[in-house]
Amino acid sequence: MIEHLRHMAVFARVVDEGSFRAAAKAIGLAPSRISETVSDLESFLGVTLLYRTTRKIALTNEGRMFYARVAEMLRSAENGLNELNALSLEPVGALRVSMPAFMSSSSLATAIAEFIRQHPQVAVSIIFTDGPMDLLEDGFDVNIRAGWLDDSAMMSRKLGESDRALVVGAHYAASRPRPRHPADLEDWDWLRYKYRPDHTTLRGPEGKPVKVLGQARLETNSIDALYHFTCQNLGVTVLPEHLAARGEATGELVRLLPEWQLVPLGFYAVWPDTSRRESLTLLFVRFIAERLGKLNKNQRAFD
Structure with missing residues (x-):
């Protein structure tokens, strides 16, 4: 029985993840190995636990009942580890x-x-x-x-x-008059981060907020990509301080309106x-x- 406890944990992960491939990725094994493990468990139990198709898996009636017990077993094991970790000088897990x-x-x-x-x-x-x-x-x-x-x-x-900075590629900055107010950036090209608002809010030396919309020339869901494209002189963007400082140190990026503040x-x-x-x-x-x-x-x- 003990040798099948691992098989049961793998079976539960397949159900939780929804596929053999997803479970294999989560556990760090080959999908074929995950499938073989579940098949071995089914052979040991003498029942079919999962219906398999080319696109998805589904629990059989036996699989549904067995999964409930396995999930309960795993929760108990997790709780045991939590209790031991709370008492142990060296956490494990x-x-x-x-x-x-x-x-x-x-x-x-x-x-x-x-x-x-x-x-x-x-x-x-x-x-x-x-x-x-x-x-x-x-x-x-x-x-x-x-x-x-x-x-x-x-x-x-x-x-x-994290502080944020308004930056632009050095060559792009050299091709434009130096901005003195956020409104001067309305006709510049902007690079946008997908999960942030379309406008940028800055606070001046007197604390008054000003919103800049600008025309988004590029939108991406990656901050690292945003950094790269800004270094390629495609336009203005807002970057976390550690990336802005990196680009400034290499001479690829220039800070704009340093006296104006962005919300951290x-x-x-x-x-x-x-x-x-x-x-x-x-x-x-x-x-x-x-x-x-x-x-x-x-x-x-x-x-």
């Missing part, structure tokens, strides 16, 4: 995390690396994406989100902020209030927040 792709080389990623070094018994799987990810549907323990919180049922903690971008850790790995999740979030909080107050935590 696995965390699945999503975070913005443009933060892959930021202080946030450095803090996560430090967490991994200090906790060798914890395995962390990180998905980098600039688009929104669903905690429950996508199977994450923690989402790190930039600038948006819309899940009132979720637990959350603010990790810090907030970063949050979000997790379910019934997390599978509650103690491990809280340990991770607390560690990251504390490490970032120790940075010099004159330096943004994500710059």
Whole structure:
């Protein structure tokens, strides 16, 4: 029986993910190996658990009853790990995390690396994406989100902020008169990030906000791509401070209207209030927040 516990966990992951291929990607095995594992379990039990088609899978009646028991078993195992982690000096387990792709080389990623070094018994799987990810549907323990919180049922903690900068390619800037007011940028080409408003709001030295719409010449769902296209002198955009500073250091980007301020971008850790790995999740979030909080107050935590 013991040798089939792993088979049962794989079966449950196939059901949770909705396909053999998705389960294989989540577990890190070949789809053929996942299919073989489920087939071995069916042979052992003497029943068919899944209906298989070329496009999807579906639970049989036996599979539905068995999945409920397996899911209960796995929840009990997760709870046991949580209880042990709460008592143990050395946490053990696995965390699945999503975070913005443009933060892959930021202080946030450095803090996560430090967490991994200090906790060798914890395995962390990180998905980098600039688009929104669903905690429950996508199977994450923690989402790190930039600038948006819309899940009132979720637990959350603010990790810090990143300054943002208005920048343009150096050659593009040289071809235009130097702007002295945001209104001067209305007829410039703009590069937009898909998940942000079409307008850009800046606050002047006196604190009065001014909105600039501008004509979007390009829209993308990737901040890293936005950085690259701006360096290619396609127009004006708003970038996180650490990317703006990188482009400025190489001479590829120029800051515009430095006396005008953009609203900083907030970063949050979000997790379910019934997390599978509650103690491990809280340990991770607390560690990251504390490490970032120790940075010099004159330096943004994500710059």
